[in-house]
Amino acid sequence: MAIAVLVSLLVHAALLSLTFGGEGIGLPRLSFPWRDRRIEAPSLRVRLVAAHVAPAAPAGKPLAKPPPPASIQPPAEGERLSMPSPSPASRAKGAAAVNVPAAEPTVKVEARRNPVASTAAKKAPARPKEADRAAAPHIAGRAAVDPAPSEAPRPVVLTAPTSPTSVIPVAPSASSADALSSASAHANDAAREMQRLEAARQEAARLEAERLESDRRASAELEAQRQEAARVEAARLEAERESEAARLAAAQQEAQRQEAARQEAARVEAARLEAERQGEAARLAVAQQEAQRQEAARQEAARVEAARLEAERQAEATRLAAAQLDAQRQEVARQEAARVEAVRLEAERQAEATRLAAAQLDAQRQEVARQEAARVEAARLEAERQAEAARLAAAQLDAQRQEVARQEAARAEVARLEAGRQEAARQAAAQLEAQRQEIARREAARVELERLEAERLTAARLEAERLEAARQEAERLKALQQAAAQLEAQRAEVARREAERPEAARLARARQEGSPVPGPEQEAQKREALLRAIGRQLDEEAAQREAASTAASSPSTLPYSLSTARRVRLLGHTHPNDELVQYAHAWAAKVQLNTPAETVRDVARRPHMNPLVTVAIRSDGSVESVTFVVSSGVAEVDAAIRRIVESQKPYPAFSPALAREVDVIEIRRTWYFDAAVRLH
Structure with a gap:
């Protein structure tokens, strides 16, 4: 399927890459994207430059040629925007003649409205009135320059610096002093205007720098606030993640504990089912052996009956074969007689053929009569044979019916005997089960008595040890009191x-x-x-x-096994306390490695169930009790397990850390005896 899809994709890709009307004779061809030669166009950058406004020239002086418009070529990468300023020469010669800049702007830049700059521009000093009155007679049609910007944002126009204007000498006359005074006043006015514009430009640049600095600080504050909010959010998320991790860990521990409990319950249930299955298997094995014995007897009876029927069938076959041979012999004799008669008739016919034609006709008539008689005889014999076969079939059916009736009677007798035997077996099994239960009850009572006796002896030994320890403690206290x-x-x-x-x-x-x-x-x-x-x-x-x-x-009034000792039951191989699991593994390894092989073989030879045993071990390594949760069903096997546990004590004492938490450990294991003893 994958190969078919791949082939289909390749075919469709080839079809999509077909082009028509190509080079040559225009036949279709395949076009691949990697064959096209491509180039990337560089990005176009436009730098917006404001134009410079120059002061107006006097009306009486010739106007210089307007400067060419500024270029709008993009500056190189990293080049700073520079604003052209008038040269000192132009400022010095501005008294004689002033250019009027072109009214058309070269590059327009939409400036953002800045209230501070507008206010500063409005507060700039105006042109002195005296200079205006002094220059009015000599400068006709002078364009008025409004130093204050309008409310709406205007495009700022920058022009290239003007070239020095030519000075036209004037012949001395009576009014030369007035002309010189007006020219100097106009020059001073132009200089003041240039200074005012330069101051306004510098103030606007300063305000723009302050605005940019305030924007940068606001951006830095916003970035710091954003980082602080991100840090707080990260801390909150980390706290939530840690709390979620703790909750998940607690849930996982709870799930592990529940899983351990479920596994232990499943293991106990499996052990119980295994015991029931083994008991059922033993019962089925006994029933199967009995069924096999009955089947063998039935097969033997069927074989004898089959041999008898085979003998009868062979006798009947022999009789039928003899009858068939007799019929064949009679048929052969009849055919031989017919053949002899035919030879004789043929001889007579040949002898009489030449004698009488009428005799021939008579012979033919006789032959027809003979053949008819032979046919009638053959029909009679066939009828007799069929009657004999029908009689034999009826006799065979009668024999089969009698045989079926006899077999049915024999089967009914066998069923009656089998029912009686099963009833007797059931009663015997019930008696055996009652006896086994009685034996098990007596054995359990004996084991319980032995356990109580062992606990009593252990309690007595512990009491003696306690008294000895108390005596030693009293002596030590007495010595301490003396000291x-x-x-x-x-x-x-x-x-x-x-x-x-x-x-x-x-x-x-x-x-x-x-x-x-x-x-x-x-x-x-x-x-x-x-x-x-x-x-x-x-x-x-x-x-x-x-x-x-x-x-x-002061002694405890209760036995140690019934006191308030701290107990832990280890039902499987998992527990939150790893040291407890390691101690249980070490105990099981000691039992498995130190049990004699002859004891294992002796127990393995006896038919029994796998017992489930709980062994309680104290912190000093002594055995408190051996309890059979599921008995093996054989008293000798249970006693052997008790001997194995008792023969290998004392077991290792608890470690100090484990002894601070636990006084008694109850280890429950299933005991298996085959080539060696195994605890699971």
Whole structure:
């Protein structure tokens, strides 16, 4: 299918790449995209440059040729936008003649409206009125320049710097002084106008730079706020992810715990079903053996009956063969007689042929009569043969009917006997089952008695050990009390000396001061009070130690197996505590490796079910109990398992970390005996 799709795609691609009317004679041909030669056009960049406004020239002076329009060629990459400024020469010669710039702009740039720049432009100083009045007679038709920009944004026009204007000398006359004064006033006015425009341009550039700086700062603040919001959002998402991970971990642990419980329940159920299956298999095996025995007996009876029928069939076949041979012999004799008669008649016919023609006709008539008689005889014989065959068939059917009736009677007898045997077998199985249950009950009672006796002996041994430990603890406490008494005596002596030292110092100071000194009786009373206080403190500490030792050595009223010991049941091979699982594996390995081979062979030879056994082990490695959750059904096998567990104790003690959490571990395993003992 994939090959067919690939071939179809290739064919369609070839059809789509067909072109018509190509080079040559115009036949269709295939065009492939990689055969076309392509080139990428460079991108067009246009740099917008504002035009420069030059001051107007006087009306009485000839106008210079307007400068050519500025080029709009794009500047090179990285080139800064430069605004042309008038040269010093043009400024110096502006007093004699001023160009009027072309009114048509070269490049128009839509400027954004800036309130600050507009306000600064409006506040710029206006042209002095005196200069206007002085220049009015000499500059006719001078264009008025509005220094304040209009409210609507206008395109700014920049022109190339003008070339120096030519100066036309004027002949001296009576009004030369007035002309010079007006020219100087006009030059000053033009210079002020240029300075004002330059100041306005610089102010606009400064305001634009401030605006760009404020935009950059606002962008930086927005970027910082965005980054802070992104950081807060990332922290929130991280916290949510961690909480989600914790929740998922808890859910996973809960699922693992539930899965372990489900697996353990499934394993217990499987063990129970396995035990039931094995019991059912044993029962089916017994029933199958009985059925095989009955089938063998039935087959033997059928074989004897078949041999008898075969003998009867062979006798009947022999009889039929003899009858058939007799019929064949009679047929051969008849044919031989007919042949002899035919030869004789042929001889007579040949002898009489030449004698009488009429005799020939008579002979023919006789031949026809003979043939008719032979046909009648053959029909009679055929009728007799068919009657004999019908009689034989009727006899055979009668024999078969009698045989079927006899077989039916034999089958009914066999069914009756089989029903009686099955009833007897059922009763015997019921008796055996009752006996087995009674034996199992007695064995369970005996095992329970043995377990109770073992627990009693264990409790007695533990009680003896506890008493011995209590005695040793009492001796240790007594030694500690003696040592404490000695230390207390030393401490009292030191305290007495320390108490006597300030008293002696006080007495010495009193002697030096000449004050009365207390008598010996007062000193003895103070010393006695101090000693009584020390004795009371020592008695209280001894009473506290005695109460603590009595509480620690008080025996439990319950046996250890029924006390409040911390227990953990390990039903499978998984548990949250890995150290517990490792201890169970080590215990199972010790049992599997140290069990004698002859014990395993002796148990494996006995027919039994695989028992499910729970072994309780204390923190010191001793065995508390051996409990059969599912018995093997054989008392000797159960006893052998108990001997195996008891023969290998004591087992390793718990590690300190495990002993702090668990007192008793109940390990449940299924025991298998084949070439070796295996615990699962």
